[in-house]
Amino acid sequence: MHDTQVLERRLAVPSVSRVEGEGRLEVVVRGDEIVEAHLSIFEVPRFFERLVVGRDADEVIDIVARICGICPVAYQLTVAIAFEHLCEVTLDPEVRRLRRLLYWGEWLQSHALHIHLLHAPDFLGYPDALAMARDHRSIVERGLRLKHAGVAILELLGGRSVHPVSVRVGGFSHVPTVAALRALRPELEQALREAQETVDWLATLSFPGFQLEPRLLALSGLDGYGIDDGVIVSSDGLRLSPDAWEDVFVERQVPWSTALQATDRDGRRHLLGPSARIVLGGDQLHPLAADALGRVGGAERIRLERFRSILARAVEMVHACAEALELIDAYQRPDAPRVPWTPRAGRAAWSTEAPRGLLFHRYDVDDAGRVVAATIVPPTSQNQAAIEDDLRAFLPSVLSLPDREATDRLEALIRCYDPCISCATHFLEVDVQRLPMAETPG
Amino acid sequence: MAGHASLPIVDVTPPLTAPPLSVGVVKLASCDGCQLALLGLGPLLLDLGTHFRIIEFGEASSDRSDGPYDLLLVEGSVSTDEQAHHLRSLRERSGLLVTIGACATSGGIQALRGWARDAVAPSVYPEPTWVDALPTVTPVADHVRVDAELRGCPIDGGQLVELLTALRVGRRPQLPDEAVCAACKRVGTVCVVVAHGEPCLGPLTRTGCGAICPAWGRGCYACFGPREDANVAGLAAGLAGRGLDDATLARRLSLFTAWSAPFRAAIDARGGPPGFPTTSADATHASGPRATDVPTPGA
Numbered sequence: 211m212h213d214t215q216v217l218e219r220r221l222a223v224p225s226v227s228r229v230e231g232e233g234r235l236e237v238v239v240r241g242d243e244i245v246e247a248h249l250s251i252f253e254v255p256r257f258f259e260r261l262v263v264g265r266d267a268d269e270v271i272d273i274v275a276r277i278c279g280i281c282p283v284a285y286q287l288t289v290a291i292a293f294e295h296l297c298e299v300t301l302d303p304e305v306r307r308l309r310r311l312l313y314w315g316e317w318l319q320s321h322a323l324h325i326h327l328l329h330a331p332d333f334l335g336y337p338d339a340l341a342m343a344r345d346h347r348s349i350v351e352r353g354l355r356l357k358h359a360g361v362a363i364l365e366l367l368g369g370r371s372v373h374p375v376s377v378r379v380g381g382f383s384h385v386p387t388v389a390a391l392r393a394l395r396p397e398l399e400q401a402l403r404e405a406q407e408t409v410d411w412l413a414t415l416s417f418p419g420f421q422l423e424p425r426l427l428a429l430s431g432l433d434g435y436g437i438d439d440g441v442i443v444s445s446d447g448l449r450l451s452p453d454a455w456e457d458v459f460v461e462r463q464v465p466w467s468t469a470l471q472a473t474d475r476d477g478r479r480h481l482l483g484p485s486a487r488i489v490l491g492g493d494q495l496h497p498l499a500a501d502a503l504g505r506v507g508g509a510e511r512i513r514l515e516r517f518r519s520i521l522a523r524a525v526e527m528v529h530a531c532a533e534a535l536e537l538i539d540a541y542q543r544p545d546a547p548r549v550p551w552t553p554r555a556g557r558a559a560w561s562t563e564a565p566r567g568l569l570f571h572r573y574d575v576d577d578a579g580r581v582v583a584a585t586i587v588p589p590t591s592q593n594q595a596a597i598e599d600d601l602r603a604f605l606p607s608v609l610s611l612p613d614r615e616a617t618d619r620l621e622a623l624i625r626c627y628d629p630c631i632s633c634a635t636h637f638l639e640v641d642v643q644r645l646p647m648a649e650t651p652g
Numbered sequence: 653m654a655g656h657a658s659l660p661i662v663d664v665t666p667p668l669t670a671p672p673l674s675v676g677v678v679k680l681a682s683c684d685g686c687q688l689a690l691l692g693l694g695p696l697l698l699d700l701g702t703h704f705r706i707i708e709f710g711e712a713s714s715d716r717s718d719g720p721y722d723l724l725l726v727e728g729s730v731s732t733d734e735q736a737h738h739l740r741s742l743r744e745r746s747g748l749l750v751t752i753g754a755c756a757t758s759g760g761i762q763a764l765r766g767w768a769r770d771a772v773a774p775s776v777y778p779e780p781t782w783v784d785a786l787p788t789v790t791p792v793a794d795h796v797r798v799d800a801e802l803r804g805c806p807i808d809g810g811q812l813v814e815l816l817t818a819l820r821v822g823r824r825p826q827l828p829d830e831a832v833c834a835a836c837k838r839v840g841t842v843c844v845v846v847a848h849g850e851p852c853l854g855p856l857t858r859t860g861c862g863a864i865c866p867a868w869g870r871g872c873y874a875c876f877g878p879r880e881d882a883n884v885a886g887l888a889a890g891l892a893g894r895g896l897d898d899a900t901l902a903r904r905l906s907l908f909t910a911w912s913a914p915f916r917a918a919i920d921a922r923g924g925p926p927g928f929p930t931t932s933a934d935a936t937h938a939s940g941p942r943a944t945d946v947p948t949p950g951a
Binding site: 227255256257262273279323347369370371621 | 679680681682683684685686687688689691692694695697698700701706709710711712713714715716731732735760761762764765768785805806861862864865867868869870873875903907908925926927928
């Protein structure tokens with residue numbers, strides 16, 4: 211050890227696969243010292259915060275959906291609720307419940323996709339779900355059925371699952387009949403059973419023991435699992451209204467990534483997503499989901515062990531199905547799909563929980579109700595800094611491995627956060643990061 | 653912008669026993685939602701392997717390949733020089749190149765920045781000089797030859813299956829160019845313009861989505877883009893009779909297919925998209941049909 215020549219070794223994943231969008235991992239190690247560990251995002255900029263200028267609230271709903279094809283509802287509902295708060299719009303309670311149902315549909319399809327098509331292949335040693343299906347066809351098929359149950363909710367309430375069309379400020383453009391909603395029941399009953407089976411199947415996998423004490427942030431719901439309202443809470447005692455994210459957090463530009471990174475004003479990083487929600491809001495899980503969480507050993511190991519986030523995601527699928535069934539049973543068609551409202555000037559801001567974590571929007575609005583300026587903080591730009599901390603801590607355990615194996619493990623860790631890189635709305639391209647990849651040591 | 657009918661598709665009929673076609677799926681500037689249509693094929697997805705070998709699909713697989721591809725599906729629009737170079741290189745390695753979705757076929761929502769007269773970056777970034785972004789965002793066909801296109805924001809899964817099936821058996825895909833209105837009539841959706849006075853771009857817009865928006869109580873916002881010979885002037889006249897002014901029509905057109913030639917001309921003639929005013933202030937006060945609305949003939 212003492213006389214080891216100090217060599218510089220670069221580990222690079224030029225394009226992280228099985229994530230949404232384009233990201234790159236760059237690590238430089240000199241001897242045992244980690245010189246750099248960067249998750250750099252090179253998805254090209256699309257400037258959404260500029261594109262919404264001059265638009266009214268309903269147009270913004272349609273536009274920001276296109277930030278992410280995987281979680282458009284998260285963006286749509288955050289806009290709608292932000293403007294409803296600014297303009298003091300009181301929703302019909304049935305409409306609020308339909309909104310939650312729509313959101314559960316998105317969570318279910320997104321979680322089922324991530325678990326089965328993107329993440330499980332890492333645990334079973336396959337490059338993708340198609341290869342995995344050759345040996346485990348019934349498991350992948352079950353995942354596709356779970357995904358479809360979410361899609362069925364999205365299609366009924368929103369017309370289609372990617373970029374649904376019905377969310378409007380004040381409610382929806384259209385609400386389903388009681389009979390149409392009830393017709394979803396058989397598929398969701400099966401999904402509930404299969405989500406529970408998925409939890410039990412995932413519990414049989416072996417998880418890398420990598421542990422790290424995290425700082426967690428999530429929405430704690432007022433009357434149920436936090437998704438569309440409540441209080442932003444952290445693992446170290448923060449309590450914040452969903453419209454006040456900017457009071458505590460800032461976005462910073464970093465030279466190695468094209469996405470802005472969000473931290474608190476002291477530069478402290480936080481982690482969002484299913485694990486954070488399970489830990490901070492576990493007491494609000496549906497009893498069936500709480501039971502599933504108990505069967506996988508409770509929230510504490512999920513809190514510490516990053517690779518167990520897949521369990522948190524599966525527990526949330528159980529919750530999504532269980533609450534969706536209750537919402538369907540209780541549904542009474544509202545008199546009108548939406549309530550009338552009047553635009554006003556001010557600041558429309560809100561946070562909701564996208565499948566992969568807390569999402570914050572703020573719009574400065576003029577008298578005509580049109581956007582003058584906007585800030586959109588997607589989950590991945592909040593998680594990115596904490597992911598880098600985790601990568602740095604995880605690195606020593608893979609350094610003895612050959613490059614390919616080491617980078618595979620690092621990529622697998624990145625997938626634990628379900629990064630949605632397309633979501634990162636503002637990106638910078640930095641030439642200095644275009645280093646020759648995969649140089650031989652020395 | 654030529655319609656599908658004029659695009660060359662395949663001129664040989666491969667036997668069904670032929671080896672699977674190698675397929676690449678790549679993205680440029682986009683939301684990943686159209687790639688999701690492939691993952692949304694359900695059980696079909698698991699059986700694709702009989703006829704297609706997906707050798708590059710970064711969103712779904714860690715096995716990557718630089719090609720060559722028998723078929724390349726391209727999502728997203730060209731937003732940087734690097735993407736333009738990359739696209740040309742991909743074209744050289746591809747037999748058939750098919751664009752999937754509104755970004756790839758007409759630029760997508762991000763193409764609105766083509767109307768910006770100043771740099772867009774400073775409004776979003778603390779260090780705008782770090783931003784590598786072309787002043788205009790352009791569709792794939794502005795850079796390389798495109799063999800077929802799937803419209804939509806997002807594309808329709810049924811149209812994707814039709815395209816793949818057609819390519820496999822060597823026939824032309826059936827992708828109708830009729831208006832959304834025809835689809836509404838077929839499924840019995842009451843016209844939102846006639847019944848509710850709701851502005852609707854259905855008459856201009858190619859069907860394929862299943863006429864979702866009118867069925868969900870709102871006007872079409874043209875996410876499948878203009879059909880061939882889209883009569884913007886005619887729609888403007890019709891909507892003007894219902895009290896919809898030109899600026900509002902420009903606003904409606906200024907979404908996901910705004911950069912398509914016929915819509916771009918119509919938007920320019922009406923003062924530009926909201927948030928990106930052009931200098932022709934007089935255009936914003938005009939109303940009724942305008943000579944400049946006549947779409948340019950297909951490329």
